[in-house]
Every structure is written in C-alpha cells, then in structure tokens.
Amino acid sequence: MYTLGTLIYTAVWCQLSNMSYCPHEGRVATAVGVEVPDKMKSRIPVVLLACGSFNPITNMHLRLFEVARDHLHQTGMYKVIGGIISPVNDNYRKKDLVAAHHRVAMARLALQTSDWIRVDPWESEQAQWMETVKVLRHHHSELLRSLPQTEGPDHGRAHSLAPTAVPELKLLCGADILKTFQTPNLWKEAHIQEIVEKFGMVCVSRTGHNPKEYISGSAILQRYQHNIHLVREPVQNELSSTYIRRALSQGQSVKYLLPDAVITYIKEHNLYTGDSS
C-alpha cells in the first residue's frame, strides 16, 4: 500500500535523481565509476538472486525482477545493482526438467536485451544438486570479491567502503516459496533462518497465496519479517512454465508469453514436444 508520503517522496525522488527508467541509459549506477546522486549513495546496494528450474524461462520470471526492483527502489532504502538467474542442477530430478545447458541457453537468450540481469550457470554446473542457501553463499562471496578496492580514482565517493555500501544479496521468488517452508523436510530449519537472517527475501505475490499468513504462521519468518519484502504485482499473472510446456506439447502458440528468441530456440532444439525422453 502506498501512503501519500511515499507517493510524494517517490515523485520528488524521480525528479531529483535524474534517473530515467530507460534501460538504454542504465537505470542505476553499477558499482564502479558512475556518478550517483546523493540520495542514491546512501542506499543499500542489492543484488537479486532467483533460483528455480526455469524450464523454460518465461516473461513472468522476468517480471519478478522488474517488479522487485521497482519495489525496493520505492522504499527509498535500496538500490538494485544487479540480478542473477540461477537455473537448478539437473540432479534436482524434477519431472520434465530439460538439460541444464538448454535452460541456461534459453535464459541467456531471454536476457539478451536486459542491461542488469544475467544468468549464472554455476549452480547447474556443480556435480550435484545443492541447497538454495549454498547458492546464496556462493554468489554473496563472489559479490564481495568483485567489489572495487579503496585505492583508485576518487569519483566523488567516500574514500573507504562504508559498511552500508556492502551489497546485500537477496533471494527473489514468488510468494509460494514461503509456503514451501512449511513442507516437512523440504528445507532445513537452519537454512531457512540463514536465508531470512543473513540474506533476506523479496517475495512477489501470486494469485491464491497469502504471504502474510505464511509469515505469521512461522516463528522464524515472523522474527525476520523486516527482511522479507512482500511485493504486490498489480498485473495478476498465472503464467507458469508448466502451462508453457503443456501448450507446447499440444502444438499451441506461446508467443508473447516468453521472448521470441526463446521460442525459436525451443523449436530448433525440439524441446517440450511431449515425447518422453
């Protein structure tokens, strides 16, 4: 819910910040070398990480990132500096999961026109399936490793990396993931705690799910609810990869539900035809 204050703040911020929302100009400064207005400098940098099958990637997955970024920016506290799509390992053994190299390739095609989201095949290339928290740990340490050192030309920023400038890595997901925390034995308790305590989550609402309920039904989630950002997606969208796979196996059109380049790839490689492999 937007209060009047938030709306006014946002309107003023948009005007002062010189930040256009045109992707060609790059929406937010990357970590190095770009002038950032004062208001943005004191914000916490955030990278959004989405784990999942991406079998195949769809416009809905891509929307998650856009909606999450808008939300975090409009809180006034964060600046989103990047997005990562991490397709799951083949050893996850989910039904109908096509080979990881295809899922990575499709995500790459889908992200061709994005200037802030990228696909990272690390998780899919590991020898075995790994828990989400390990993927978060990996990418977080990579993120810290890639930070600029303090020596170097002064671009008008602080000489040393202030504690608030350390980027945070947050798990981006649909609100339905919160519900799966309740499924016995699906997640380790300690992992859930680490995810919400050390990293944080950005959960985008989906029809049929009431994320607030999932939070209030769990002591851990309640304790760290300040670190669980619930985002409402005003455009209700039940689009799912399952639907796409079914449509494809029935020879139906999926145009405009996922990027054209991905559809072409699927056809060229004969994926999701419904023949059991």
Add this chain to the structure above:
Amino acid sequence: MENSEKTEVVLLACGSFNPITNMHLRLFELAKDYMNGTGKYRVIKGVISPVGDAYKKKGLISAHHRVIMAELATKNSEWVEVDTWESLQKDWVETLKVLRHHQEKLEASSCDPQQDSPRLERPGRKRKWAEQRQDFGQKELLEPKTKDVPKVKLLCGADLLESFGVPNLWKREDITRIVGDYGLICITRAGNDAEKFIYESDALWKHRNNIHLVNEWITNDISSTKIRRALRRGQSIRYLVPDLVREYIEKHDLYSPESEERNVGVVLAPLQKNTAEANS
C-alpha cells in the same frame, strides 16, 4: 476435413489499444489455435483496428501513436497486421461498420482477377456465374462462393461481450448483425459468466453458434489501464508489452497524468450518438 473445405477466417480486433499490450497479442494467438483446432476453420489473418480519436475515451492519446505502437508490436508477426482505416475516419465509426468495411474489402479483392492466390485465380463475379452455367459439371468448377471469400469475425475479450449490456453503448440492431452476419470470438477466463450472459440475451442466444467462447486458462491480466498507471508511477512495464512498444513510449513520453486527463468530462462518442438518436 481438407483445407479446401474449411472456412477461411480473418480475426478483427477493434479497441483503443492505448497502448497495445502482450495480452492483446495473446488474444489473436489463442483465437487462432482455437478456431484452427475445431477443424472447420482456417485463420488466415489477424487485423488490429485501433479506434479513432473521435471516440473520446478518457486518457485516449492520438491515434497516430497508437497505430505506430500496434505496428511495432506486430512487426514480428507473420499473420497479424494493423489497419488504419477506422482510425483515419473523422467521426467515430460503429464496430458493425468496421466489420462491414473489412468484409467488403475481402470480397472486393477476391473478385480481383489480378489477385495472386495459391489456388485457382478467381474471376470476377459476373464471369464466374456465366462460367458456371457453361462449365456445368467440369471438375474445375469453383467451390461454392460462400467458402471462397474469407469471413471476418470480431475478436474480443469478455469485457466487450458484457459491454453489450451497457445502455446506449451499442445499438440493439448492431449487436444482432454483429453476431448474426459476422460472428464473435470471445476470449474469456470466466467462461461461465460469459455463457450466462449469452443465455440471458435473446439476440445473443439466437446466434450462439456464431459466438465462440475461448477459455483462457491462465489469468493474464495485462490491461492498458494498468500499463498507463505503472508508467505514471515510474514503474517498469518490461515484459508486459513488446520491447519496441516500450521504447517508443519512453522515447515520446506518451503517458502522463496529463494525458490521462484527456477527454475528461466529454461524453463517449457512441453514448452521445445513440442517446441523440434515441431522443430525436
């Protein structure tokens, strides 16, 4: 059924397209899959006909931009195109007239001896009739005329179907002719509501065989209203509209609180026209 026995269909979508979204484009895909899937039809073309500025809807920006955005959106489509006839008319044009215009255009081009057709060249109407009299029984006899000329059908969402019930928005005779002479393909999530609506209307019920309800199993709620709202609030519309459309909107700064105020206080053209005629 062989291809030659199927009725060829052109899907016509009328609307504001203010702006066009991925949802509009999906309507065509869903309708084509459905109609082709019945085995009785073959969809050969889709036409987007943006409404003229004289429609006077609140927030309606210039037809010039709306047409260009629709063209950008259909650039990568092999079968859906944009038609500007309606948008170029000085006065607002009833949907029935747009249907009629496109049907007549199809009939005219099917009589054109120069038309490059994958099938036999179709001679002009007069000649064909004369030929039929002479070439009685010859194998090359053309198929019955009704199957030759493609049929235009109105493609819409459930909102248009239900708008038939809004007083003075449509002329009763127009509704009858739209469903009677042309036909409706309505993409809807709530199939039951649409069926009920048809059941409760004598005119629609009579021509229910000409009203095709296509279920959209997944909610895909990308309305132009939400797009415009998101733009006013500085929110991303990426992946909701084709990239070229989004870039065009940004480049020309099309939607703002000011643009949303256009036509405020002005009566919608069909309401004005039908009320005036009712009172005359």
